[in-house]
Amino acid sequence: xxxxxxxxxxxxxxxxxxxxxxxxxxxxxxxxxxxxxxxxxxxxxxxxxxxxxxxxxxxxxxxxxxxxxxxxxxxxxxxxxxxxxxxxxxxxxxxxxxxxxxxxxxxxxxxxxxxxxxxxxxxxxxxxxxxxxxxxxxxxxxxxxxxxxxxxxxxxxxxxxxxxxxxxxxxxxxxxxxxxxxxxxxxxxxxxxxx
Amino acid sequence: xxxxxxxxxxxxxxxxxxxxxxxxxxxxxxxxxxxxxxxxxxxxxxxxxxxxxxxxxxxxxxxxxxxxxxxxxxxxxxxxxxxxxxxxxxxxxxxxxxxxxxxxxxxxxxxxxxxxxxxxxxxxxxxxxxxxxxxxxxxxx
Numbered sequence: 001x002x003x004x005x006x007x008x009x010x011x012x013x014x015x016x017x018x019x020x021x022x023x024x025x026x027x028x029x030x031x032x033x034x035x036x037x038x039x040x041x042x043x044x045x046x047x048x049x050x051x052x053x054x055x056x057x058x059x060x061x062x063x064x065x066x067x068x069x070x071x072x073x074x075x076x077x078x079x080x081x082x083x084x085x086x087x088x089x090x091x092x093x094x095x096x097x098x099x100x101x102x103x104x105x106x107x108x109x110x111x112x113x114x115x116x117x118x119x120x121x122x123x124x125x126x127x128x129x130x131x132x133x134x135x136x137x138x139x140x141x142x143x144x145x146x147x148x149x150x151x152x153x154x155x156x157x158x159x160x161x162x163x164x165x166x167x168x169x170x171x172x173x174x175x176x177x178x179x180x181x182x183x184x185x186x187x188x189x190x191x192x193x194x195x
Numbered sequence: 196x197x198x199x200x201x202x203x204x205x206x207x208x209x210x211x212x213x214x215x216x217x218x219x220x221x222x223x224x225x226x227x228x229x230x231x232x233x234x235x236x237x238x239x240x241x242x243x244x245x246x247x248x249x250x251x252x253x254x255x256x257x258x259x260x261x262x263x264x265x266x267x268x269x270x271x272x273x274x275x276x277x278x279x280x281x282x283x284x285x286x287x288x289x290x291x292x293x294x295x296x297x298x299x300x301x302x303x304x305x306x307x308x309x310x311x312x313x314x315x316x317x318x319x320x321x322x323x324x325x326x327x328x329x330x331x332x333x334x335x336x
Contacts, residue, residue, distance in 0.1 A: 031303040038305035128303035130316040135306070172320055 031128050048138045056146035063150020079155050083190045086155050099124045118178040139163045141176045158183040200278045206310045207272035209236030213313040217326050285331050296321050
């Protein structure tokens with residue numbers, strides 16, 4: 001019988017299960033840390049493409065760790081082996097752990113078979129960031145693109161992942177789209193598996 | 196209806212880092228707004244010295260025949276001040292809210308250099324929304 005509103009008493013403190021702990025970190029703390037990350041990398045580069053690459057690399061390390069953590073915690077040490085499986089894993093499980101919500105949308109590219117897009121109206125890392133006009137199409141979402149790339153690469157789905165601003169009609173702010181272009185071998189394997 | 200004329204942000208050393216016109220009245224060109232900002236910075240400092248008791252934090256409200264000037268100084272010394280029609284309510288909470296926007300959209304932006312003029316799109320968007328008179332009334336609650 002479960003005693004409602006009554007804590008189970010443990011004679012030994014070591015028998016007590018560990019509490020799940022706090023699941024969220026302060027957004028402000030994260031925003032300042034991320035801001036410093038961008039500022040530091042800006043001092044290390046001389047062009048925007050290089051800055052984008054460095055942010056992506058930083059995200060890649062996060063992605064590979066997140067994949068291992070979540071496979072262990074949520075999936076009972078199994079990982080997804082199918083294309084749609086891993087995409088929905090990124091779109092829902094990974095997004096939920098990192099940003100506290102599932103991504104706004106996951107779509108298949110209309111022009112190319114090997115392209116998929118994850119779109120977010122307001123990406124968490126971009127919440128407080130305004131890109132100066134002289135930086136053109138630079139998007140700090142490159143960090144998130146790196147995370148996605150890290151997850152996909154380490155799960156055996158090599159892909160090129162980039163972040164872009166896409167203007168929406170009637171809105172002042174553009175949304176961010178994470179474009180995923182899978183390697184040829186991934187699609188070949190997928191075709192073989194669907195037979 | 197009470198109106199806000201203009202809004203200024205000045206840095207620790209008295210330089211104008213942000214200026215916004217909010218109506219048709221009281222518009223100023225760049226040179227004049229810079230002059231007003233540094234003048235206010237000095238007057239604010241003098242008012243602290245003038246105080247007969249210790250611990251004065253400077254002028255908070257200046258009332259004139261044709262306008263009110265509300266000033267808010269943050270701990271690091273950045274001053275926010277708003278010029279408005281006499282008797283406009285909720286200006287203290289508006290200034291506090293603008294300070295909040297400044298800490299969010301300016302200080303957390305990696306492309307902003309501290310003490311330099313503010314050019315942040317998100318700050319502009321949110322500020323424009325905040326000074327709309329119906330929003331100001333909401334702040335007072």
